[in-house]
Structure formats: C-alpha cells, structure tokens
Amino acid sequence: MLFSSITFLFAFLPAILLVYYISPRKLKNTVLMIFSLFFYAWGEPIYVFIMMFSIIIGYVLGLVTDRYMKAGKKKHARAAVICAVSSNLLILIYFKYIGFFVENIMHIIGLKVPEIIIKLPFGIDFSVLSPALPLGISFYTFQILSYSVDVYRGTVKPQRNIISLAAYVTLFPQLIAGPIVRYETVCDELDNRRESIDDFGEGVKRFIVGLGKKVMIANVAGELYSTLSVLSANDNTVLLSWICSIAYTLQIYFDFSGYSDMAVGLGRMFGFHFLENFNYPYISKSITEFWRRWHISLSTWFRDYVYIPLGGNRNGKWKTIRNIFVVWLLTGFWHGAEWNFIIWGLYYFVLLMIEKNGLLKKLEKAPKLIQHIYALFFINIGWVIFSYDNMSSLKHAFANMFGMGGLPFINQKTLFYLVTYGMFLIIACVGTTPLPKKIGEAVIRENGKTKATLGTLAQLLFLFAVLMISTAFLASDAFNPFLYFRF
C-alpha cells in the first residue's frame, strides 16, 4: 500500500488513528505492530513471515549478546552478534542478490539459468534462483542490523519487550521506503512517548507537503520521463534527451524526499521524532556536499556500520581509499542488484576521491554559480546511470545527450514539450530549493494579531488545496509508480 493511495488515506489511516488513540497506553505499541504487519502483508502476504523471522532473530540474539556482555564474556557476545548480523545479511543477500549472482555466474560459464520452482499452496510459485524481492527488505534489515550492533557496542539497551522491538522494525511510516530509523533514535519514544496535538499538527503539515511532492510533482515528472525515455529516434532530439534526464532527476528527488516527509509526518502523528533524511540536496555546491544532503539515513548508516568499523581514515591513505571504495560499492549495490547501480556507486567513489584530492579546494574559489552547475551536472549524469538497468540503453541515452546519437538538437516536438511542461519544470526546480519554505514562513509569521489570523488562514488554505488536488490525482488513476521495489 502506498501512502499516496486512496486506500491508505481514507481507509488505513483513519482506522489506525481511531484504534490507536482509543487504545490504552499499554496496548499502543501492540496496535502499531498489528496495523504495521497488516500494512506490510497487504503488499507482501507471504514475505511478512520472513520479516517476522528477522525480528525474532534480532530480538533473541540481542538479549543473548547483552547477557554475555554483562557477564564479561566478550567473545561469546561477539559470536552472538556475528550470528545475528550474518543471518539477517544472508536473508537479504539471498532474496535480493541471488538472482543477480546466479545469472552472472551462469553467463560467464555460458549456461542458461535453470528454473527451479517450488509450488506453494494456493497456486503460488516460488522461484528458488530468482525469488521476488520482498518489499522494503533493505530498509528493515538495516534497521535490525543497527539494533544488533548497537546492543553489542553498548550504545543502546536491549529491548526486553518483543512487541516494542517488532513495533520499531515494522513501524509502517518508515517500513517500505525509509528513512532508515536507527533504534537509538526512537528507543526512548518506543516505551515512553507522549503524543500531543502540536506534534500531530506538525505531522499533518509534513505529511501533506510530502504527499503533494510525491503526487503533484514526482508523478508528473515521472510520467514525462517515461514518455521521453522511449521516444523513437525520429522524434527524439538532444534537447529532449536532456529534458528527459532532468525529469528523472526531479522525479527521484520529489518521490523519495516526499516519501520521507510523509514518513516523518506520520511518525509525529504517533509521537515519534525521526531524523531528517533530505536537506535540499540539489542546492549543493559539490558532490561531497550532495551526499551530506541526500538520503542522510543511508550515508550515515554506511559511515557508522561499514566505514568506521573498517578503520575509517585512521590507517593511512591506501586503507582509507579502500574503505571509501567499499562503502561506495556497497551503497551502489544496495540500490538494486544490477550492474548500473554498482557503476553508479563507483561513479560517486571516483568523483568524491577527485574532490577530496584537491578539486574541492579549487572549486571553493570558483563563482558560486559554477559550483552549482558543476554539482548539478554530475548529479544529473549520475541519475542517468541510475535510471537505466540495461547497458545498451544507457549507452544510447548518453550518446543522445552528448550529440553522438545522430539526433537533431531541437525539433517541433521539443518545442511542444517545452511549452506544455515548461511551467511545471520551472515550478519543480524552484521546489528543490528552500525558497518555497521561506516564502511560506514569511506569510505565516506571527506579528500583530490580524496578520497572524491571515497567516493561519493562508496556511490552512494551502494545506487544504494540496490535499484536495493530491486526492484528485489519486482518484483519477494518474501515473503513480513505486520506485523502491529494487531497494
């Protein structure tokens, strides 16, 4: 179930809010867990059991790790945590990457991938060598991993109540598309939280803004991208292939950050405070800065659970480079079991290394405009790599963009797309900057009684309009994809 769906907005959400708020304090986590399991099972009626299995492993081995730590048996504790981490990693590797590995190995050997199908009851086929990817597995596995490691490190106390732990892992706002909420961020709130009308109101604002970003901007940009990316050579031009890549760049930002906004907002409606996941990544002046602003929960996860455990930058230049390489290889691969994601990760490794070794210092002396153009250019190229999992279409797309595809620069169709989507593209570009937020804050700033009332009115009207138009898009069966099915 997508947050951006009629079913979520007008069936699931009212139901869980009602049940949650009439339930006694003791049962609130149970309510969250049951509704979250239902939310997950709605899209993954079978795989919900794999998630439950992962939670049980994390729970039991978390307690075991803690007991050994307290008894001073560090080696035993280490064994327990390794057991927890490796079993969850194995589940992730099997469901997400087995198909990719088998296919590539077979390709090298020159054999066909054998089809091994297990027939499950109710006519469900399970393909052993290329299983379907469970929704959100990369997100919840990373959350359980961080919990196991943090218990071992002693930075968090183990959760003794399995329902609280299950409520944390399955918490529907962040379950299928992030952000990756660390256990330490919410452990206090899991057992002692106070919902308030202020939090709820703030949550509603974030949720509506996120919904609008996803439905009114990301989906429209996505539809434009999907039209332009399959344009025949007769219609395509150099300019259109650039517009196509920009449409994707806009789609993925508004989709992903819109989802994170909705997650943060929904969390607050239930009294949770998640960390921010995006911080206007497209206003970055370098790639280094971009990765401090984009999908923050993922980059900090890799920093804390891969880069630093590998030794970080403390063991000399070459080991540091190796560690950074590993992080970016894994970051790329985390986004999907395809070569283009690996290339995309390594592309950023190369860019970041170049910046680290002098380019960043030189850039800082350049005019700001040049810095922005530089960063956006490489971010946009990165998304082109990201968007094509087929190598020959990727090559084709680049050839078209850089004038080697034998296409004209511009034609009548290009002008048509510029005229019909020009205003939308401008609005979307402005939407990636903090400008709309600043304007909004200026309008609702409270100074003097009449102005404050007008500000409130303006804010309510704005939220109502976004909610209504988003509902209209959803009720019209407009283009509404889910981009994270590979993650």
Next chain:
Amino acid sequence: MRNKLITALFIVYILIFAVGSLVARDRVFSDMENRNLTQFPIVNAKAVLNGTFSEQFEKYMSDQIIAKDFLVKLKVTENLALGEKYINGVYFGKADMLIQEYDNSYNQLSKNLGYVNEFVNANPDLDCSWMIVPNACYIYSDRMPPYAECYNQGEVIGYIIANVSQDIKIVDCSKALMEHKSEYLYYKTDHHWTMHGAYIGYSVLCDALKISPTPEEDYDIELGSDSFYGTQYSNAPTFTQSPDDILLYNNPNGSYKVDYYDKDITMYSLYNMDNLEIKDKYTTYLDGNHPFIKITSNSSNKEKLLVIKDSYAHSLLPLLADNYSEIYVVDLRYYHQSVSELAKSLDISKVLFINNLEFLSTDDNFLWLN
C-alpha cells in the same frame, strides 16, 4: 492554536472521504468517464495470498470514492492550469477544441487495406466505393495547440490511394472539408464529425456516386441538444469546457423506417430522440452502434445499397437515406458473419465503405470482412 486547526482540518477531511465512500452506494458505471467502475473484489484465500485482492481493492477504493467526477475534473484542470496541452491522449486546442490524437504507424492501416482489397477481388460483381473521412487534427490543424504535431492525414490518404485495388472507388472528402474548415465540422468534445461536417461529406459522396444531394437549405435543422459532452471530454474533463450542439437534419418530405435486427426493434425515425437525454448524445443518430440495421425510405431510387462503416457514418446515413430506398448497414466490430454471403442473399450489387482515418488506422475488425 494553529496546530489544533490543522489537525481538525485533516481529521475532518479524511473522515468525510472515509465515511462518505463507505456510506455512498457503489456505482456500476461512470457516465462522465464512460466506463465501468471496479466493484468490491471477491475475497478468498487464493486472491488474498497472491495479492490480487489487495490490488483489486485499491482499484475499487479509487473508483468508488465520493465526488469522483469532481476530483477527476479537478486533476485535469490543474494540469491545464500549469500549461499542459496534451492530457490522456487529448490535445487542448484553440477555441475550446479537444482534439483526438492521431499517430499513424501504417501497421494496422496496411493490414486493413489488405482485407478490403481481398474483399473487392473476391467479389468482382460488386460495385464498391470507399469513403475516407479525415479527423479533426487534420482539418482543424490550425486549432491544434502550439507546436503540437499530428501525423499528416493527407499523406495517409495518398498512401491508401496508391495501394488500394483498382476496382474500388475512393471518395476523399478532405478537400471539401478543408474548404469549410472555419465551420462547425467536428465536435469540440467528441471525436466525431458534426452533422454539418457529415453534410459536406455527403455532397462529395453524391458527386462520386453520381446522385444528386438534397440541398442543405431544404432541411429543417433542429437543435437537438446544446449540452453535449462527448468522449474527448470523458478522457479529459475540466470545469471550463463548453459543451457541443447536436444538430438534427430533418427532410420534411422524407419518411423512414429503421430496423435494428439485433434488438428486434423498428423505429420510424432516423434519430432516437430519447438519447438526447443521456450522456453520449451522439447515439441519437441511428441509435448508435448496432451490428446490422436496415434503413428504408420513400426515395424514388430503388437501388439497394450495402454500407460497411464505423460510427462516422451514423450522422451521414440519415442524409443518404433520401437517395436510396433500402440501405443495409453492417458494423464489422459487431457483425462477424460473411459479408459476401450477405450481399448475395440480399441481391445487392452496390457496396459503400465509410471510415474515418483514426478508425482505419487502429481498428482490428476488418478481418471479419472475408
């Protein structure tokens, strides 16, 4: 205070839609969108476990939401307000025209051409003509939105003429329509031509068939409805769209009888006036789509005519009825028996195909011809 108001707004909003959609009776058909709506899906273990239940349920929820028609209009109006000129296959042209897209790949067209040629060659005794009607995007090309392209239908007609059998006469009315392109030839909100457009086609057809057309001023032209919202509007409805007029050409000297064999109904008018009250008012002309009908008139010409057509013919045949006392009309989308046998059994020697180019380039029912 602000957060209280925002909370209240949100709760009330989701409750109105939740409770409203729950209480409101499910609709079977949407008049505005002209399609069946999803009903509550079947629940069983298999459907739940393989995910089809949740998929169907989500479709059901978005189809049966209250105020759906209003919401669909709101969405398209927002697209339009941001400058989009091409929504759901519809171009938003000048003068409130919703123009149907036309993108010819010659793929289906050449197949259909092959079927027609095969029919003509297999029936050398039949005197065959083929009336080809261009669409609004060609005749009204100057009303298309800026820079919007429509495949040149003049070229397509040229292709047909070059590839069609010598034994069939092509009646091309695009030149005549072009000369009248400032007139009300096509509906703003529907993909059909108006009865006035059909009259221009009719006069070209009469020239080709060497019969004399009824002068346009001899008709009593009746305004059947001034609130017609057609199929193009259904695809892309907005709050601002102006409706179309349905004009009915009545020949005061004519008397007619129409047999609708599939429904076993006989009407003594070329128009089903009841349909002026429904959403798709274009079905007023000869009661819309039927597999096989017979039009009988008091014309002095006793020659029988067999017409094989699409729905563009519905507003043209009422005019042609004055020139033939017996017209048999077949629609290949619904009539799947041998047309040659039919011609033989009815003792017919004259056959007229009537097709618009969009139909000719996309429809895959011409195979029933042979």
